[in-house]
Amino acid sequence: MKDYDLIIIGSGPAGFSSAIRALDFGLNICIVEGSHIGGAGIMNGALTSKTMYELSMDYSVAARTDRGYRSGSLSVDFKEVIKTVIHAAKEKQYQILSQIETFSEEKNGKGSLTLEKGWAKFIDTHTISITNKDSSKRLTAKNFIIATGAKPRKAPGLEIDHKRIINSEDILNLKKFPERMLIIGSGIIGCEFATIFSNFKQTEVHLLDRAKRVLPYEDNDVSEFVSKNLENNGVIIHQTANLRTIKKHPEHLEVILDYEAGNSMVIEVDVALVAIGRVANTDKLGLENAGLKTTERGTLEIADHCCIKETEHQPHIYAAGDVTGHTQLYSVAEFQGRLAAEQIADTPCYPLDYSHMSTLMFFKPELASVGLNEKQLRAHKVPHKVAYYSNKLVNRAIAMRNTNGFVKIIVSNDDQRKILGMRAGGPQASAYIVSVAHLINQGNSLQEVLKIFYPHPSLAEGIQECLRTLSGKSIYKPEAFPDLITFKEWNPEEPE
Template sequence: MKNYDLIVIGSGPAGFSAAMRALDFGLSICIVEGAHLGGAGVMNGALTSKTMYELSMDYAVAARTDRGYRSGSLSVDFGQVIKTVMQAAKEKQYQMLSQIETFSDGKPYPGSLCLKRGWAKFIDSHTISVTGKQGTETLKAKSFVIATGARPRHAPGLDIDHERIIDSDDLLKLTKFPERMLIVGSGIIGCEMATIFSNFKQTEVHLLDRANRVLPYEDDDVSSFVSKNLEDNGVIIHHTAHLRTINKHPNHLEVILDYDDGHSKVIEVDVALVAIGRVPNTDNLGLEEIGVTTTERGTLEIADHCVLRDANNTCHIYAAGDITGHAQLYSVAEFQGRLASEQIADTPCYPMDYSHMSTLMFFKPEVASVGRNEKQLRAANTPYKVAYYSNQLVNRAIAMRSTMGFIKIIVSNGDEPKILGMRAGGPQASAYIVSVAHLINQGNSLVEVLRIFYPHPSLAEGIQECLRTLSGKSIYKPEAFPEFIKFKEWKPEVKR
């Protein structure tokens, strides 16, 4: 029976980063993976979906006719698109395998790595069984990190047949562009998929939005921005609609939608994609053998340093990533994995602060966010000031002929305002959101931030002008451009 310092169950962003950080401390590590190396961070998730997104955006740019040039004959082959997506996933998987082999047993390095293919199950708090194609073996370790990720959530009463009624894991199995597609769910995943398929202009895309707005947790102006751009891209959004049933016919799916105002509608599609979130993978892990129960949402509760809270007060079993119930983001999973290994190595570390995480949403154009939004601040009765600055006034966006975008920054309403949150839409939003995340993390005042020089011409200059708007110092004034520059203050009502 092989003994390790650390066994990591799952090789996604949380598991792989935990293993690599543990390697820094000279530990012997075994990674156990039952499905795809890299998990949803590589396959059927972040990397594959973003590769498909980038290809669709390239196609959309090539199809434009308003820039002085026109493509003579533009076509797209779905099979080649999927082949390119798979090439990207395999490229990353072989990078991961190369590193594992570099630090395998017998190499002249302090730590070691090995990969076991199979499904792990706890026998006791220091022992697991791993069942794979070659049978079952037993492994022991001083510490464990559970990083088994999450899988697509299925809608109650809806039969996912993985052929015509599919989830996000089935997208790479499609053999051609559907002529008509219904996407159930208007959160980030649903809107991203609607963007991808509408970009290629081969599919009539229907998006089911149970609320009155897509991305209902975001502020109304951000939600409206995304919704309008989807519709301009050809997506048909069914607001306040509920899926009653899907009737299967030999050559099509008959979808019945019920709306909040009482009327119903029947539409015909070829494929229905269910994108209503993800649920943690806790099945068949043998958690009962280590005295662990999941929360009502099926997640594993962790303490500040990712140590697992369980009935036996075990302090050598950790959890990281989507399974913990925190934001299901690659960056969060990776950070948690690293933090767990630092705790295992008894290295001074600090608890994670989830209050100002950066999020990217791959729409047309992309949208990025960090910190709190207006809805959250109002719910907490926190006074604030907010400014909105359109990319139509930003020189770089004008030069790019891509002015569809904005910067929105929220600051505290006090003598020394500090940045509380930001939302941005448009080209390169994913790049410059990080600078604002740093400013939030450092707690700089608005006065200090305004001393920073921004390069010209850059899209980040929109941040500078938005901040100046909050101070009443912007070069272009809201009075001259009320549709492009907006400013307001909010304070909770004083109860008398």
């Protein structure tokens, strides 16, 4: 049995980032991966879905006829789309493999990386077995990081056959564009795939929304913005509907939906995609052999520095990424993995602050968020002011002929007027949301931020004008454009 300084179970964003950070400290590391190198962050997840999204957006732009030009003969080949998506994933996988091979041998005492293919299971607190189709072996280590990620959540009473009733990991196995598709789940994943397939205009897309609006955790105006854009893109949204059953027929699926109002509807589709979230991959790790317990949700609860809680006797075992139950974002997994490696190396580090995470949602147009929204602030009874500024007034958006978007910023309703949160929709929203994340993290006040010069013409000028609206100094006034600019304030004493 070979002994390592650190064994990392999983090669996704949490696992790989922790391995490279641990390498900085001269540790000898083994990465264990049972499936795709790079995990769901690369294959059947973030990179593949976003590549497919970008291709669909390119197709959508090429199909436009309102810009003075028209494509002569526009067509799309599903097999070629999937081929391009897989090529993108493999490009990143080989970058990861190249780095592992570069550090595969110990050089001048600077540490090393080893990749073991197979499924890991704890034998005891310092030993794991690795099993694959050809062999089985045991490895030991002084420290462990569990970074096994998450898998698609199953729908109760619905069997996934991976052919006609599928989850997100089956998308790349489809042979052609479905003529009709039902997407079960109206969260971020469901809305993203609804956007992708409706962009290509080859599929009639039905989106099942159990609530009264998509993204129900967001403020109503943001949810309605997403919902309206999906419908304008051709998506049929079934709101306040529950799936009763799916009956399989040789050539189609018969879907029965029950609505909150009491009526039912029967629709016919070719493929049903289950997109109701993801659950932690912990069930086959033999955690009990290492004295570890999961939460009721199957996650591993971690302390500030990614040590697993309630494991005083095993302080050498850490967890990072989706398996911890925190927000399932690539950036969070990456940060947690690096933090765990720093803790193992006994290097001074800081606990992560999850309150200022930036989130990107790949819709048409894209949506970005950071900080708190109105619903959260009202729940915590925090006085605040909020302004909404439409891209229809932003010169760069007008020049791009792409004015479908907005900036919405919330500040504290006190003398400090600190920035608390932002939501932005439209082109390049993903690029400039991070600037506001920095402002929130630094605790900047509205007055300080208004001293900044913004380049012209830029979409970021919408941020400037939104901030000016909050201070009553905007160039364009809400009184003149009540449908494009809004301002309001809220205090806990006010009635709902």
